[in-house]
Amino acid sequence: MPNPSILYTDLSTYTVSSSHGTNTSYPLSNLKNYMETSYWIGSTKTENQRLIFDLGSAVPVTTVVIAGHNLTAAATDNGIFIQYADDAAFTSGVTSATEITSTGDDITIRESFGTVTKRYWAIYWSGTVPFAAFPRIGNVFFGTPMEFTTPYDNGYKIENAEYKTNEATTLSGTSRMSQTYKGRIIYEIKFSLQNTALKTAFQTFVKTVRGRMYPFYFIDSDGTQRYMHLDSDYVPVSSTNATGYYNIETLKLRTQASTF
Amino acid sequence: MQLPRLLYTDLSKYTFTGPAVESGYSLYNLNNYNRNSTVRFLDASGTLQYLIIDTGNTLAKNAIVLDNVNFDTCMDAGTIRLESSTSDDFVDAFRYDGLFLEDYTKSLFMSFPETTRRYFRLCFDGTMTSKCEIGNIFISKLLKFNFPYLYGYKKDNYEYKTNDTVTISGLLRASNAGYEKLVNEFNFKFQTDSVKNEFIDFIKCVRGKAYPFYFTDSDGTTTYVHMANDYTPAMVESFNLSDISNLTMKGELTDAVLELPYEKIYEDELIL
Numbered sequence: 001m002p003n004p005s006i007l008y009t010d011l012s013t014y015t016v017s018s019s020h021g022t023n024t025s026y027p028l029s030n031l032k033n034y035m036e037t038s039y040w041i042g043s044t045k046t047e048n049q050r051l052i053f054d055l056g057s058a059v060p061v062t063t064v065v066i067a068g069h070n071l072t073a074a075a076t077d078n079g080i081f082i083q084y085a086d087d088a089a090f091t092s093g094v095t096s097a098t099e100i101t102s103t104g105d106d107i108t109i110r111e112s113f114g115t116v117t118k119r120y121w122a123i124y125w126s127g128t129v130p131f132a133a134f135p136r137i138g139n140v141f142f143g144t145p146m147e148f149t150t151p152y153d154n155g156y157k158i159e160n161a162e163y164k165t166n167e168a169t170t171l172s173g174t175s176r177m178s179q180t181y182k183g184r185i186i187y188e189i190k191f192s193l194q195n196t197a198l199k200t201a202f203q204t205f206v207k208t209v210r211g212r213m214y215p216f217y218f219i220d221s222d223g224t225q226r227y228m229h230l231d232s233d234y235v236p237v238s239s240t241n242a243t244g245y246y247n248i249e250t251l252k253l254r255t256q257a258s259t260f
Numbered sequence: 261m262q263l264p265r266l267l268y269t270d271l272s273k274y275t276f277t278g279p280a281v282e283s284g285y286s287l288y289n290l291n292n293y294n295r296n297s298t299v300r301f302l303d304a305s306g307t308l309q310y311l312i313i314d315t316g317n318t319l320a321k322n323a324i325v326l327d328n329v330n331f332d333t334c335m336d337a338g339t340i341r342l343e344s345s346t347s348d349d350f351v352d353a354f355r356y357d358g359l360f361l362e363d364y365t366k367s368l369f370m371s372f373p374e375t376t377r378r379y380f381r382l383c384f385d386g387t388m389t390s391k392c393e394i395g396n397i398f399i400s401k402l403l404k405f406n407f408p409y410l411y412g413y414k415k416d417n418y419e420y421k422t423n424d425t426v427t428i429s430g431l432l433r434a435s436n437a438g439y440e441k442l443v444n445e446f447n448f449k450f451q452t453d454s455v456k457n458e459f460i461d462f463i464k465c466v467r468g469k470a471y472p473f474y475f476t477d478s479d480g481t482t483t484y485v486h487m488a489n490d491y492t493p494a495m496v497e498s499f500n501l502s503d504i505s506n507l508t509m510k511g512e513l514t515d516a517v518l519e520l521p522y523e524k525i526y527e528d529e530l531i532l
Contacts, residue, residue, distance in 0.1 A: 035431065164426075181430030203416055211420030213434045229424075229432055234443060236417035258430025 001221050004152060004189075005145035007063055007110075008216035010208055013056035017088070018042060020049035023134065031140060034215055036067040036108075036227060036257070042135040047076055047127030051137060052120065054088050060117045061142045064097075065217050066109040067227065068138015071102040076127030082111060084118040096124070110217075110225060115144065139227075141217060146201045151221055152189035152251075158220070161260045162186045183260040185226060187218065187253040192240075199237045199246040206235055215256045228253040261478045262520060264408060264446075267323050267369075268466050268473035269400040273316030277348075279309045282391065293472055295327045295395040295484055295514070304391045307338075309384040313397055314348060320401045322374040325367070325474050326382075327484070327514060328395025332365040338386015344377040353381075359521070362386070367516035369474065369482055371402065371523060396484075398474065403458050408478055409446035409507075415477075419443045419510065441510045442483060444475070448504040456494045456502040463492060475509055476518040485511030 011032045021043035022028055030038040042049065064082050071080055080100045086093035098113045100123070121142055125135060161183035168176045194202070209216055211233030218226050231252035238247050276287040278301070285300035301309065315321070324342065331340055340361035343353045356372045361382070380399055384392060419441045424434040451459070466473055468490030476482045488508035495503045 037429075037431070180428065181426065184430070184432075203418070207418050207440065210422070210436055210440065211418075212422035212424060213420065213436045215432075229434060233422050233436075234417065234419040236414040236443065236445065238414045238445075239411050241411045254432070256432045258426065258432070 001151075003148045003150060004221055005147040005219045006205060006216050007065060007141055007143055007145040007219065008205055008209055008214070009141045009143045010214075011141075015054040015056070016040075017052045017054075018049070019052065019090075020044045020046050026136070031137065034139070034256075036138040039068055039136045039138050045074070045130040045132070045134055047078075047125060047130055049135070050083070050090060050122040050124050051135070051140075052088060052090065052122045053140065053142065055119050055121065055142060058117050058119045059142065060115050060144050061097075061121070062115050062144045063110060063112045063142075064121075065141040065225075066100070066111075066123070066137060066139070068106060068136070069102070069109065070105045070133055070136040071100060071109070072105045073133040074125065074131045074135045075102070076125045076131050077129060078126040081124045081126060082113075083122045083124045084116055085120045085122070086118075088120050090120065090122060108217075108225060108227070110219070145217075145219060146198075146205055148191050149194045149198050150191065153192050155190065157186070157188040159224075160186050162254070181258045184258045185228075185255040185260055186231075187226070187228070187251075189251050189253075191248040191251065193242070193245045194237075194248065196244050196246070202237055202248060206230070211235075218253055226253070227256050229256060261408075262476075262480065262518070262523075263404055263406070264448075264475070264477055265402040265404045265518065266462065266473055266475045267325060267398055267400055267402050268462055268471070269315075269398045270465055270471075271398075274397075275314040275316065276311065276397075277314070278311035279303055279306075285393070290394065290397055293396070298328060298393040298395045301334075301388070301392045303388060305388055307385075307387050309388065309392070311382040311384075311394070312348065312350075313380040313382075313399060315378055315380065315399055318376045318378050320374055320376055321399050323369070323371045323398075323400065323402045323518075324380075325369045325396060325398040325516060326361070326364070326394060327367045327369075327397075327516065328393070329364060329366065329368065330390070330393050331362055331368070334388055334390050334392040335362055335384060335386040336389045338362065338384070341383050341385065342372070343381050343383060344375055345379045345381075346377055348379050350379065350381060365515075367482070367514045369476065369516035370519040370521060373522055374401070403455070403462055405448050406451050406455055407448065409448050412447065414443070414445040417443050442485070442512055443488070444483065444485070444509050446507045446509075448507060451494070451502045451504060452500050453502065456496065456504075459494050459504055463487070468492075472511060474514070474516070476516075480517040480519070482514050482516040482518055483509065483511050484514050485509035
């Protein structure tokens with residue numbers, strides 16, 4: 001059973017381009033706003049097109065998450081691949097890291113492979129005929145998940161939903177309730193006795209997501225994946241009595257979406 | 261391994277006298293506790309310039325911070341030395357040889373033999389090649405804790421200030437101002453009455469959260485921080501045994517690494 005992990009990234013370092021054009025109402029900038037439901041949509045259904053990601057520098061990548069997609073509706077006869085190359089034009093060193101297996105539109109895909117340290121990546125729709133729908137993508141993260149050294153401690157609270165209810169009382173004393181939106185999934189977990197490497201990696205993670213600001217993918221031991229924010233702007237790692245071991249005593253996460 | 265220390269001072273008591281400075285980079289920038297607002301000498305090519313620091317007191321001093329400096333590039337050859345005196349004419353000037361200030365870029369933090377002298381000066385004894393800049397000058401006595409902080413410490417974590425809103429679809433949208441604060445949380449136990457009293461004086465000088473100071477950890481790395489709370493008490497457990505719990509500091513890491521050229525580090529300092 002793998003330990004829980006977090007895949008995060010700094011989308012501001014990405015430069016995104018499309019080989020076959022973009023629907024101007026759904027621009028490439030929508031891929032840099034951390035919102036799974038604000039899409040890039042291509043302007044053609046032409047086969048063999050690429051959505052290219054320049055990560056800004058060569059980054060070790062083992063995992064790619066794709067959300068807000070229509071890779072089933074826009075399936076091609078030769079498959080959809082995650083590729084990397086030596087140049088932004090994808091003319092040199094073009095290699096497929098993996099073929100994307102989509103089990104349905106808008107179901108978040110997570111593909112993993114052996115470490116590849118490259119700067120230029122792409123989603124490649126390969127085919128011999130045009131596809132049935134304009135390609136659509138909401139969110140793409142490239143990176144190597146930060147894996148905790150152990151599972152979280154017992155006493156954990158996961159998959160609980162939190163709501164925001166407004167309550168009014170009528171003249172007759174009857175309670176009337178209303179909610180503006182649905183519930184949000186909350187995780188409250190604690191990690192004890194993490195090693196120094198994880199402590200450093202976790203502090204780098206908090207700095208990259210800037211506290212509560214940017215969301216990330218939390219991947220649980222059973223593979224459950226949630227797109228979440230930290231609930232607090234300050235999530236410290238504290239030392240223990242054992243040299244070289246640290247605790248993350250309060251790690252509270254909440255989903256970006258409120259659809260539960 | 262050295263013991264954690266902190267260096268604080270009351271810059272409102274300092275008076276700086278020096279060479280002509282560039283407009284907008286006045287000597288008053290050295291009184292504002294802002295290490296990024298610098299004084300900048302006007303002369304980029306002269307020889308033998310002095311910056312005189314009147315600390316305004318005859319309290320004990322044994323350390324100096326020169327923060328955000330360009331000493332390694334502002335002079336071609338020569339030395340930058342520190343001197344102290346009982347009077348502002350420096351008739352009885354004492355030179356702190358061995359402090360090679362001209363090697364430093366960014367930040368310098370070092371101790372020197374304790375003195376109660378009031379006046380100090382930086383002597384730029386060489387040919388300037390660019391305008392010298394200095395962000396902060398602290399000259400004071402280090403507050404040295406008797407023992408390192410306890411386990412359970414939280415160090416090098418960062419805090420942000422995020423505003424979040426929720427769209428009508430329930431989507432979380434967040435924004436923050438773009439700054440970050442390094443936060444350290446320590447607990448010190450078994451401090452002597454002397455350290456306890458010095459700590460109380462320290463809090464009174466920095467006025468709780470008001471004024472920043474330099475905190476140096478056991479490895480010499482230094483942060484420029486404020487107290488996170490206006491009230492951080494020292495609790496007396498027993499005669500000569502006091503605890504300073506929840507010492508929380510917020511600020512930023514500096515390039516300074518405390519050097520103790522005149523101090524021998526004894527291992528048994530750390531053993532109870």
